[in-house]
Amino acid sequence: ADYCEEVRQRVLDFKKRFNLEVPMYTPNAINLPVCICSPNPKEREDAVSYLKSAIDVANGIECPRVLVVCDHPGYQTPRREIWKYAVASLKELCAYARPRGVDVTLEPLTPMESPIVATVDDCVAMIEDVDDPALYCMMDIVPPTITKEPLSKYFKMLGDRLNYIHICNTDGITDAHTRLGEGILPVADIIRIFKMYGWEGFVTAELYSELFYDPEQMLSNTNRFLKDACAEFGIENHLV
Numbered sequence: 001a002d003y004c005e006e007v008r009q010r011v012l013d014f015k016k017r018f019n020l021e022v023p024m025y026t027p028n029a030i031n032l033p034v035c036i037c038s039p040n041p042k043e044r045e046d047a048v049s050y051l052k053s054a055i056d057v058a059n060g061i062e063c064p065r066v067l068v069v070c071d072h073p074g075y076q077t078p079r080r081e082i083w084k085y086a087v088a089s090l091k092e093l094c095a096y097a098r099p100r101g102v103d104v105t106l107e108p109l110t111p112m113e114s115p116i117v118a119t120v121d122d123c124v125a126m127i128e129d130v131d132d133p134a135l136y137c138m139m140d141i142v143p144p145t146i147t148k149e150p151l152s153k154y155f156k157m158l159g160d161r162l163n164y165i166h167i168c169n170t171d172g173i174t175d176a177h178t179r180l181g182e183g184i185l186p187v188a189d190i191i192r193i194f195k196m197y198g199w200e201g202f203v204t205a206e207l208y209s210e211l212f213y214d215p216e217q218m219l220s221n222t223n224r225f226l227k228d229a230c231a232e233f234g235i236e237n238h239l240v
């Protein structure tokens with residue numbers, strides 16, 4: 001209800017004015033009363049409808065991707081059944097997104113957030129089962145930290161079906177997404193790994209666990225960290 005033609009035009013004008021791309025549209029996706037893999041048919045139906053609206057928004061603002069997740073479905077239904085619900089929902093979403101020029105990008109979550117798609121193997125299996133060219137997966141560096149997967153596995157197993165990356169730092173225990181320079185991860189070295197595997201897609205900083213009261217401080221910290229990392233590894237950037 002908060003999206004309209006005026007908002008769409010404002011976004012397009014902003015993109016043109018500052019020569020920006022909007023690489024991903026991310027609707028609110030976790031801990032909602034809707035879920036694409038819920039055992040409740042109404043919750044699944046509402047989730048698909050909600051995400052179709054997100055696809056329409058992405059199309060309207062000329063954004064090529066929409067992020068989706070398999071949120072936690074609860075504990076009362078066998079995984080095999082939940083998986084079928086997720087596949088069916090993603091098939092419907094991909095069929096809707098494809099003619100609108102939007103890719104559906106599935107983000108794996110930590111097992112604490114949801115155990116349905118949490119590993120690279122889960123991503124590969126979902127891509128195979130949905131079998132639609134509009135479906136891609138992405139990497140957030142926190143889930144592989146929790147599940148003890150090497151980042152290389154994403155590049156090797158997903159190949160060109162990997163189309164987006166989130167970076168942050170974390171505590172290695174929870175799903176915390178903290179500032180790049182503080183935590184257990186050597187984020188600069190991780191960026192070097194991306195370069196080593198020839199990654200040329202988008203990498204965005206997803207930071208939501210601290211400094212809610214001062215987002216400009218977090219943005220300034222992120223800008224400085226990334227400028228230093230790009231300079232160290234010879235990566236072209238347009239940071240100011």
